[in-house]
Amino acid sequence: MQENFSLKPYNTFGIDAKAKYFAEINSPDQLIEILRLSETQTLPILFLGGGSNILFTKDFDGLVIKLSLKGITIQPLNEDKVLVTAKAGENWHEFVMFCLEKNLGGLENLSLIPGNVGTSPMQNIGAYGTEIKDVFYNCKVLNLETLEIEAFDLEKCRFGYRDSIFKQDGKGKYVILEVTFQLTTKNHQIKTEYGAIKSELENLGIENPTIQDVSKAVINIRQSKLPDPKQTGNAGSFFKNPTIPLAQFEELKLKFPNIPGYPNGDFVKVPAGWLIEQCGWKGKQIGNVASHTLQALVIVNATGNATGQEIFDFSTEIINSVQEKFGIELEREVNVI
Ligand SMILES: Cc1cc2nc3c(=O)[nH]c(=O)nc-3n(C[C@H](O)[C@H](O)[C@H](O)COP(=O)(O)OP(=O)(O)OC[C@H]3O[C@@H](n4cnc5c(N)ncnc54)[C@H](O)[C@@H]3O)c2cc1C
Known part of the structure; x- marks a missing residue:
């Protein structure tokens, strides 16, 4: 646990806000342990992923917990689908690239979105005609009241446009520990209708795009339109x-x-x-x-x-x-x- 800790490197706006206390956790057990400790001090707590969807308007007079749980596993679901589970602290884009290297389809249109896997259900991240709800299987969460681990399926997450139960009734009640997606191993659904994907594929001279080609096109478009948080x-x-x-x-x-x-x-x-x-x-x-x-x-x-x-x-x-x-x-x- 660190005290009076600058959050500047931990938010993509680059705001120099301070956390009264800061801790980084790598496992659910560490998280439970730190929550039990802080309970005795009744500190306000803020969970942090990649800090790419947060604006600190003041110092945080409590405990910031950076979620750094790591690991990815794959298990078969049926003839042409697998279940891929990633822990909350995995970087989203690196996770998408991992899936594409294994030729697993469904996340390619969501390439280059900053942030972590654990935060992706919060606002049902979306881009270029895809939202995570389209490939979501379930997520495991820690209930902050009972400190028990629960599973939330698609229905329970109540996904909407940039919305989920975690931004509504469930706000502040759960920490997302891992997310499982159902991805295709063959007969991938190629989505090129949205935005400039088609014209970018034409620029690249690609007629029959693969999921990897769609990802490349999305990356090119995003890089040409959006500021890189590392620079601005x-x-x-x-x-x-x-x-x-x-x-x-x-x-x-x-x-x-x-x-x-x-x-x-x-x-x-x-x-x-x-x-x-x-x-x-x-x-x-x-x-x-x-x-x-x-x-x-x-x-x-x-x-x-x-x-x-x-x-x-x-x-x-x-x-x-x-x-x-x-x-x-x-x-x-x-x-x-
Ligand atoms: C250049 C740029 C482009 C972007 N493009 C898109 C886009 O195309 N589509 C899109 O949907 N979003 C986009 N975003 C927004 C952002 O990348 C996503 O919302 C991302 O999911 C945020 O993840 P994070 O880990 O950085 O969240 P953080 O900023 O760390 O956290 C966001 C909120 O979630 C809470 N939280 C974090 N992790 C957990 C957890 N495991 N359990 C419970 N609560 C948690 C935090 O307390 C905070 O309230 C973009 C951002 C940038 C900077």
Whole structure:
């Protein structure tokens, strides 16, 4: 256990917040032991994966536990599927690459998402037409009240768009210890419809793509569009894409004929990046904080010296201007501490 510990290397925004106490754990037993110890001191506790979806607006006056459990196992499920289990502390992208090396299909569209495997169910990570719920089998969690290990299947996780039980009723009640995915060993489903995957494959001269080719295309697209947190602090998309009633969308369409929308029943999902851009935020910098020049949805620590509070205030200004212009309330995707 370390005291007064800088979290700067442990969050991709690069915010220099301090944890009163910090500990790194490698096994469920270590986790239970440290939880029993801290119980006697009634400390607030924060669990940390790769720190790529978190904004520290102040020092954390409690115990930060970095989850570093490691290990990957594979077992057969049926003729063309296997179950692959990865411990919470495995890096997500390295895990995806591991699966692709073994020619296991299902995660290729989720290449290059930062963070750890254990956090992937929290917001049902998604990109390029795939969400983890599409290949999720179950996860093992530690119930923080009973300190018992429980299994959560697909239904119990209640996955939604960037959402799960772990962000709703289960918030703060469980630590995810490992996640199991069902992946294909043959007859892989190749998904190229979303975003620029098709045109990137064309650029690469590939006509019949493999899962490895799809991953390569996704990596190329992401590298050309998103800032690398190692160079410029950020947490990817800062806001969720809002879903509004169809009637409200049709009304907005009269005023803003170019407004993009993806209908889903009586609702329409509107790209938050477009709304933010229309309010003039793309590339705009205030002090140490900016909206990214290529993707307005990404807020960056432009000088490397931003405080979490500055980033939070910048995001509030964006929320206010989108509300004023479109009457739509943006919701932050990033976990604000
Ligand atoms: C450049 C960039 C691009 C991104 N692109 C995408 C994208 O395309 N799609 C997408 O969905 N996300 C994206 N993200 C967001 C982020 O990568 C994901 O949300 C990722 O799953 C966060 O993982 P993490 O381990 O870094 O989480 P952390 O930031 O460490 O934690 C996030 C939250 O989960 C809690 N937590 C962490 N681990 C556990 C656990 N094991 N059990 C319980 N609670 C836990 C933390 O307390 C915190 O509240 C992007 C981020 C960046 C920086």
